[in-house]
Amino acid sequence: MSARIIDGRALATKVRARIADDVTRLTAAHGVVPGLAAVLVGDDPASQTYVGMKHRATEAAGMRSEQHLLPADTTQAELLALIDRLNADDTVDGILVQLPLPDGLEAREVQRRVAPEKDVDALNPYTAGLLANGEPTFLACTPAGVLELLDEAGVDCRGADIVIVGRSTLVGRPLSIMLTLKGRDATVTLAHSRTRDLGEVCRRADVVVAAVGQPGLITADMVRPGAVVIDVGTNRTADGRLVGDVDFDTVAEVAGAITPVPGGVGPMTVTMLLQNTLTAARLRRGLA
Ligand code: NDP
Helix, strand or coil: CCCEECCHHHHHHHHHHHHHHHHHHHHHHHCCCCEEEEEEECCCHHHHHHHHHHHHHHHHCCCEEEEEEECCCCCHHHHHHHHHHHHHCCCCCEEEECCCCCCCCCHHHHHHHCCHHHCCCCCCHHHHHHHHCCCCCCCCHHHHHHHHHHHHCCCCCCCCEEEEECCCCCCHHHHHHHHHCCCCCCEEEEECCCCCCHHHHHHCCCEEEECCCCCCCECHHHCCCCCEEEECCCEECCCCCEECCECHHHHHHHCCEECCCCCCHHHHHHHHHHHHHHHHHHHHCCCC
């Protein structure tokens, strides 16, 4: 293997320690303990795991974590009423609604209901609009984690050709905006399922970010020698292993640097949620 491994776990440990220090200072100076409220509807095992991980990470950073575990037959009105209560609760700085919601619940309406100043998942269209306007408040956690990983890998995005594969509102699209903001200055191609000759498009890139949900989609012949490869994909194989969208073993032979799955983007996603919760606690009290 020739590629350098970009270690998301090590980076997450470092950034979380910095966040915990900032929380300690905020609490000492202003008596503020940032609070994150997580809402989980139903009993999807993967979602339970994610919410549990976020809960532990929040407490480990010295913040307050509360979990609202609702049955799968919760109605849209009941869920919206909970969001309203959390919006009005002054001890809650950030609200996270774990996706996907069970069938019958309308996620977009729920996301629109989260108060913008508590929108630590950055999924309210108002928050997304501020980002598109070049005046971001909260950055969506996974794309923000990708930016941190690029910084850690020493990638200078200015003028770099970056191909993002996947255009979801959760990952690919907000990342394309973040990378093209003034200061980041990348030249971004946002590829998707209708992209003609994905291999040809990816081979032009200094950086390839895969955010699709298809194991092995990005193969070695699609990556320019020395390019940086960030794998956002999280896929469970039939035998229970967690793999990304990148054919890791072969791509690592040509890439200059690469994130593994697990241990790449995932830990940074949770870390950026902590960062956003801390930011929300400061902003809500005018302590930016
Ligand atoms: P979505 O299903 O919302 O979006 C997938 C995107 O991939 C779409 O834009 C789709 O194109 C595109 N796509 C599908 N097939 C192809 C193809 N053959 N070639 C090129 N593009 C294709 O997924 P998400 O963005 O929510 O998630 C993507 C992956 O990232 C998943 O594996 C998910 O589990 C993972 N993920 C990981 C996180 C982490 O913390 N590590 C956090 C969030 C997601 P089109 O728009 O044309 O349909």
